[in-house]
Amino acid sequence: MLVDAPPAAPSLAASLAVSGWRSIFVALGLLGLANSYLVWCRLPETSERNRHDAPPLMKSYGKLLRSPRFIGFVLGGSFATTAIYAFVSAAPFIFVQQLHRPPHEVGAYLALNFLGTWIGSLAASRLIGRVPPRMLLDGGNLIGCFGTVLFLLLFLRIASPFPVSCCR
Numbered sequence: 001m002l003v004d005a006p007p008a009a010p011s012l013a014a015s016l017a018v019s020g021w022r023s024i025f026v027a028l029g030l031l032g033l034a035n036s037y038l039v040w041c042r043l044p045e046t047s048e049r050n051r052h053d054a055p056p057l058m059k060s061y062g063k064l065l066r067s068p069r070f071i072g073f074v075l076g077g078s079f080a081t082t083a084i085y086a087f088v089s090a091a092p093f094i095f096v097q098q099l100h101r102p103p104h105e106v107g108a109y110l111a112l113n114f115l116g117t118w119i120g121s122l123a124a125s126r127l128i129g130r131v132p133p134r135m136l137l138d139g140g141n142l143i144g145c146f147g148t149v150l151f152l153l154l155f156l157r158i159a160s161p162f163p164v165s166c167c168r
Helices: 005-019 022-042 055-065 068-099 103-127 133-158
Strands: none
Touching: 005 022, 022 055, 055 068, 068 103, 068 133, 103 133
């Protein structure tokens, strides 16, 4: 769902736009109800039942929040997720207004980006048993940093976003 939703969003948004702004809230309400139903009926409880549920849970939370390793992973994941949502939010404006691409192409460009995410997830699932998790995390971060530096170098050298976005 995480990979399918962003490329599908422009098409769904176009149909909601035709239906009026109130349809957005109806759609969100229906999705919320569907999610609640699926969680309630399909998601099993994973923790063991305990007579004193709250104290062990709070102790576990405290242990996690004092772990620098956990905090590092949480911050890294949070920043990566935030960057993706910032990209998906800004991409339609950038493609249409700045790069002068037709609106119907936005979904295709986002789909290409999320195809890369899907391929990366597939590769990670195949490597998980063979490569230590820390090496996978470091490799993913290294690839992300390389892409960022490459983008920056291309942008500064060319001073135009067209070659970077491959739209021309």
